[in-house]
Amino acid sequence: MSTEVRVPTLGESVSEATVATWFKKPGDPVAADEMLCELETDKVTVEVPSPVAGTMGEIVAQEGDTVGVDALLAMIGASDGAATGETPAAKPAATSAPKAAKAEAVDVMVPALGESVSEATVASWFKQPGEAVAVDEMLCELETDKVSVEVPSPAAGVLGEILAAEGATVQAGGKLAVISGAAAGATPTPAQDAAPASEAGTVDRDVEDAPSAKKLMAEKGLSRDQVSGTGRDGRVMKEDVQKAGAAPAPQAAPAPTAPAQPAQTPRAPSPADDAAREERVRMTKLRQTIARRLKEAQNTAAMLTTYNEADMGGIMELRNEYKDMFEKKHGVKMGFMSFFVKACCHALNEVPEVNAEIDGTDVVYKNYVHMGVAVGTPNGLVVPVLRDAHKMGFAEIEKTIAEMGRRARDGKLSMADMQGGSFTISNGGVYGSLMSSPILNPPQSGILGMHKIQERPMVVKGQIVARPMMYLALSYDHRIVDGKGAVTFLVRVKEALEDPRRLLMDL
Structure with a gap:
């Protein structure tokens, strides 16, 4: 009897994914809930567990194939004993004779990739044809527009043909490679096969x-x-x-001394010379998606930006006074972002159109604030969402932002973590930006840009004094937000930042 392995639910409005990696090969024994494959969407990676214990059967969706929700991925057959009718007494004999185990070929498939993600790029192969592999050993790494997905071996055996080379674009559910010599009941030791003898003075690496x-x-x-x-x-x-970093390149052996040549007039470099010094690198899936979405925002929304500035002295004094007590009680440092989240929630309550979105000819007003916080990662910008941020206290906001920041940098954010945002905050100040115009994150109608805190001469009560100032920028969709509403929103944020006590009194 065989059990079907199907694509699980991928998330809100996610209809397809790409099969990134198969951790098992046909003929491999699998346990219940053991990871079979990994699927990639445009946002996250989804691992598919085995619904039952048994033996890996046919793999229907190969690595790189695009698969829809509930599509058939593979079949799990009964274990050897159940499938062949062996008695318990006969099974040890089969185990003691590994040569009798049937060797099979197992396909390595592209796992599901996530919401609306239909393809990925093969970034690196960790194994080469002919090398021994163990079950769940990482074979290759795929790149989508949001995350990197490692593809484990679905079975133990020897890596056979690689069907998708590095740099190739593969579809969800497509086939990446084939594992040959997969033997049920055998326990291969790929590390020993791959490196049977280490040189003196070196350490064996698995x-x-x-x-x-x-x-x-x-x-x-x-x-x-x-x-x-x-x-x-x-x-x-x-x-x-x-x-x-680049270490000094090995010095080449000195070339034989050539006879002195007469001086020649330097020639202008040709296009071919310039091309030889250029490096062409394909954009990652994440970068392609960022480029596409930013351009869509510019083409769709009537985007406009209004600016203001805030004196951050009040917040800085408050932090200096209470930061130690805050960290001691809540176990997290008090940052600036919690003040901005609270200030924006306060302002959105007064100017709800900034928290709304356009749906056809309708305006959808949100009676909640799902605050997106833009986070820079080595692979690009992602925007995890603080759901119901208007109900959160300072400590909960700081803890949630810190946790999501760690998960974003580790590529562990799920689709749910990045969906449903109603307003976004982007902090370019951490990179030293003094002024910028942020681009909307569709279908949202507003995004607030924070910037670098810098001391500037300001007139305070008739005196010129140095104050820690920050420029604020609100980009908004002019189709739904009027200039008056945008300016009012930004002024309310400024007032709450300059006098944090207003947040406590709802002023």
Whole structure:
């Protein structure tokens, strides 16, 4: 009897995903709830567990294939004993004779990729054809427009043909490679097969670095010991080599001294010479999606930006006075973002159209505030959402932002974490930005830009004094938000920041 493995629900309005990695191969034994494959959407990675214990059967959706919700991924057959009718007494004999185990080929498929994500790019292969692999050992890494997805081996055996090379675009559910020699009941030791003898003075490593990382290390003249791996089990990724910095390239052997040549007039470099010094790198899926969505926002919304500035002295004094007590009680540091979230919630209550959106010919007003907080990651900008931020206190806001920031940098955000936002705050000040015009995050009608706090001469009660000032920028959709509403919103934010006590008294 066989059990179907189907694509789970992927999230709000998510209809398809890409099969990124199969951790099991046909013929591999699987336990109930053991991870079978990984699917990628445009936002998150979804792991698909086995619904039952048994033996991995046919893989219907190969790595790279695009699959819809509830689509058939694979079949799980009964375990060897149940399928063949072996008695318990006969099974140990089969186990003691691994040569009798049937070797099968197992397909490595692209897992589901997430909401509306139909394809991914093969970033790195960690294994090469002919190398032994263990169950769940990482074979390759896929890139979508939001996250990177590692594809585990669905079975133990030997990596056979690689069907999607590095740089190739694969569809959700497509086939990536084939694992040959997968034997049920056998316990392969890929680390021993891959490195049967280590040279004197070296340490055996069970983890294979990404091929792209090894290539880049060679180009930069870096040894393995000079690079710290951040991949699974310490695997060195391409980004790790880039962060390690370029070590001095090995000195080439001096060329034989050539006879002195007469001086030649330097010639102008040709286009071919320039091309040889250029590097063409394909945009990641995340960067492609960011570019597309930003351009869509400009083409769709009647976007306008209004500016103001706030004296941050009041907040800074309040933080200095209570930050130690706050951290001691709540276990989290008091930052500026909680003040901005509270100030925006206060202002949105007075100017609800900034918290609304256009749906066809209707305006949808939100009686809640789901606050998006833009977070920069090594792969691009993501916007996790603080749901019902208007009900949160300072400590809860700080804890939630800190946790989502960590998950964003680790690529662990789920689709639910980034959906449903009604307003967004973007803090360019952490990178030193003094002034900018943020772009809307559709279908939202407003986004607030924070900037660098910088001391500037200000007139206070007739005296010129240095004050810690921050420029504020509100970009809004002029189709729904009038200038009066936008300016009123920004003034209310400014007032709440300059006198935080107003938040307590709802003024």
